[in-house]
Each structure stands twice: as C-alpha cells, then as structure tokens.
Amino acid sequence: MAWPLQQGLRARAASIALVALALFLEAAVAHAGPVRAPDVILTGTLTRAAHETYTEVPFKAPPGVDRITVEFAYTGREQRSVIDLGLRDPERFRGWSGGNKSSFTLAESDATPSYLAGPLKPGVWKLVLGAPNIRKDSRADYTAKIWFDRKGAAAVGFNDQPLASEERWWRGDLHMHTGHSDGSCLSRKGAKVPCPTYKTLEAATARGLDFVAVTDHNATSHFGALRELAPYFDDLLIIPGREITTFYGHANLFGPTAFVDFQLGGPHAPKMADILRQVEATGGMISINHPGLPSGEFCMGCGWTAPDTDYGRIQAIEAVNGGNVEGPLSSIGFWEQRLNEGRRITAVGGSDNHDATLHPDKAPAIGVPTTVVRAGQLSQAAILTAIGQGHVFLDIAGTRDRLLDVRAIADGATAQMGDALSAPVGTKIRVDVHVVGASGGSISLAGDGAKLASSPGAKLTGADQTVSFDLTADGARRWLRIDVRGADGKLILLGNPIYLTP
Ligand SMILES: [Zn+2]
Ligand SMILES: [Zn+2]
Known part of the structure; x- marks a missing residue:
C-alpha cells in the first residue's frame, strides 16, 4: 500500500508516517480477513x-x-x-x-x-x-x-487475530479426539456417545490451557464445529489439526483445513513421500505421534513403521503421549535416535485424550502432558513457528506453573532450547537453567553434549531456582538436553535440545 508521502510534505513525512502506521495498526486490528490485500x-x-x-x-x-x-x-x-x-x-x-x-x-x-x-x-x-x-x-x-x-496460502485458522501479544511461555495440548472420530463420553442419560467438540474445549479452558489442536483421525468434519465454537472460546487459540492415521503409523498435521491423504499403500498415496508432498503443499506442520507404541493387534498401526520416511521432512515428534512417558511404551528413545542422526526435530507432547470428561489428574486427561511453547504472541503462526524452532518443553503432569527455561551462552551469543550455538573446539559455554515448581527434584542432562558438562546434574531446593554449569566444546556437532526429575526420580519436565555446532 502506498501512502501519500510524495506531495511535497517532506518536513512532515515523519509525522505522516507515524499517522500512517497508526492507521495501519488500527486497520490491522479491525481487519477480519487474511493479512494480504483482497483479491x-x-x-x-x-x-x-x-x-x-x-x-x-x-x-x-x-x-x-x-x-x-x-x-x-x-x-x-x-x-x-x-x-x-x-x-x-x-x-x-x-x-x-x-x-x-x-x-x-x-x-x-x-x-x-x-x-x-x-x-x-x-x-x-x-x-x-x-x-x-x-x-x-x-x-x-x-x-x-x-x-x-489456495492450498498452502498462509493458513486461515479459526482466530483472525492474535489472542494476546506478549513474549512468554504458552501452554497447550496438541493431541485430542472428539466425537468426530473415536472420542466418547457419557450422554445426559448415561450412555456412551460420540463426545461433542464443545466438551473438549471446555475441559481445555478449565485446565487453563492457552492453545489446543483437536486432532480427529483422518477427519476434517471437526473444523466446522471448531469454526462455530472459536468466537465463544476467545481465550483459547484453536489450531486446525488432524491425526493422519495410517496402517504404518500416526502423525498429526497442524495448520491446514484442506484434506490430506492417509491411505498409505493405497492408490492415492502409495508411499510416505506422497503424503509428505501433500502435507507440504498445504503449508502445514507434521508431528509423528507415539512412535514408541507397538504395532499389531495390540494397537493397530500405532508404532511408526512407515518405510522410507525422510525425517528431514518431519518437524516434530510426540515424545510423550498421555501417560506413556518412560518405560517400554516411551517414544523418547525414537526421538533421541533422530537427534543422534543429526536431525533437529522438536519434541512435543499430546494427551491423545479420547474422553473430555476424564478426571483431570489422570493421564490422558486433556493437558496431560502439556506442551509449553515460548512465543511472542498467542497466534497460530507464532505458536507453530516456535514449535518448529524447538522453543518448547513438556510439562509431563500438565501443571499450570512448572517452568523450564534453558540458556546457553558463549562468546556473547545466547541460545535457548531448539537453537544452535556456534561452539568451535575449546569454546567455554555457560548454561543457565531456570526451573520453577520442582523443589526437591533434580536436573539431569541428556544427549551426547552431556559429557562436556562440568557437572552431570544438580538438586533443586527452591520453588524458583536458576542452576548454572559450564561446558567446554570439543569441536564436534552435539546436542544437549536438560530434563527435570521429581524427588521420586520420575521425569516431570522434558526440555528440547540446544545444538552445538563446530
Ligand atoms: Zn494415534
Ligand atoms: Zn490420537
């Protein structure tokens, strides 16, 4: 848009520019359509x-x-x-x-x-x-x-404007099912029925979540319900999502509302690359779900067995699915394997809730676990971008206040979780770990960068505490993750890595 600055008003150009900016901001706030000019x-x-x-x-x-x-x-x-x-x-x-x-x-x-x-x-x-x-x-x-x-244009979600504009940690659940797939709950007369979408959003707001993605299996019908509910739930960012559910694994797609194939092995999408091509055409973000679950009759198609998956085209992995944190059904190992291969893929969490009325203390209640994202505003674009960047930790129990903030500092540069830090051999790195809500617990390090650290971990004695330690880079490409464990040794906060590059 051209503003009339060319009319011999150079002396007033600055003040006109300010007025123009103010008009633009006002228009931006009042505007309900996409940000670009109308067609x-x-x-x-x-x-x-x-x-x-x-x-x-x-x-x-x-x-x-x-x-x-x-x-x-x-x-x-x-x-x-x-x-x-x-x-x-x-x-x-x-x-x-x-x-x-x-x-x-x-x-x-x-x-x-x-x-x-x-x-x-x-x-x-x-x-x-x-x-x-x-x-x-x-x-x-x-x-x-x-x-x-058109497909792949800047995604039009359910919220025209950011719900809030401040840089902070935002809490959400990225994996939930409603009656648009196999989500169910008790009807008013006590029968098990497909659970209305309203119940899911109501439970999410009751838990204090800032954002959700409702991810029904292969469906796009829930988008109509969410479109209707979004103006009412104006304190909850609703990101379009669906669980692409194949016989060889499940993956959440965030952002687009357009149909994307799931019939892996079928005539429309014979290979994983065909699905990924469709995903990329929509401009969406993909996350492999619960890859650590088994496949077969116990859980059909649940583990990730899709042959020829190009992990360079995968943005996120659901490292924690409901109550599957560590142990035989954990997906953390699958994610770490990708990190060890040199990939930078963000760990996210999802409750995989199938009953919005489940008791809130019990996994997989909505928000258990919570994916906590550092972003400059509460908008679909900001949250998905920050997830892609790895500015994310997982709050396993889905509390409202636990915090894990990690900063690695070397030669005046600072990296947070998800970032890369340039660290040629011999570089001294200081790592500051800010933890809230984990008194009595401990910090533990993971990844091949952990062996460079001056201390392998630290006890947490305060409710709000910053712990620092030092690393000396060995010139190799490394990743380093900070986790927090409770007094009983169980994982309570899972961090995303900082990547050291030579
Ligand atoms: Zn699934
Ligand atoms: Zn699911």
Missing part, C-alpha cells in the same frame, strides 16, 4: 430504489480456490440504512447472515455459521444484498472485500 473488491451504492428488494452483485471465483473469505462494510447507518448479506455459488444458495455478521469464510471442510461448507466451484458467485431499509434521499455505499485462498 476482489466490490463497491457500489444502494438508494431508495433498492428498499425492500435484493441486489445481487456478481464476482468470479477462479479455479483451485480452497477458501473464500468475505468482509463487508457500508455507510448510512446514521440514516438507518440497513444492508443484509447472503451468498450464492454458481449452483446453489450458500447462506444468509442478514445483518448479524460483517465477515464470513467458507471452505470445503468448514464455514462461518450461517453459511454452508462445501466445494468452491469456479465461476460466477453472487453476493446477495438485502435492503430492509433505505430511506428516501438516503444512500448506503458498500464495500465487499473478497479473498481467495
């Missing part, structure tokens, strides 16, 4: 001639559109001008929001309530403008901004 802008005027009639304004939808978003505004409200809103696609009526919504969105999987989800046919669509009232000698100037999103 179509329709403008026009309704006068008394339109009173108690319908005006249909055509626009052309190109082929290959995945989502249509409309934002509508008009003038003349002070003269009681009213414009109601509806939509027709090339074949059928798609919805009527009257005067109750100024913006809405439609996709194959979901739509703003009042509108119908479904295929977005290319061709001539019509915005239907109803005019219950335009006074004599009055007018209403309208503007409709329309965005066409």
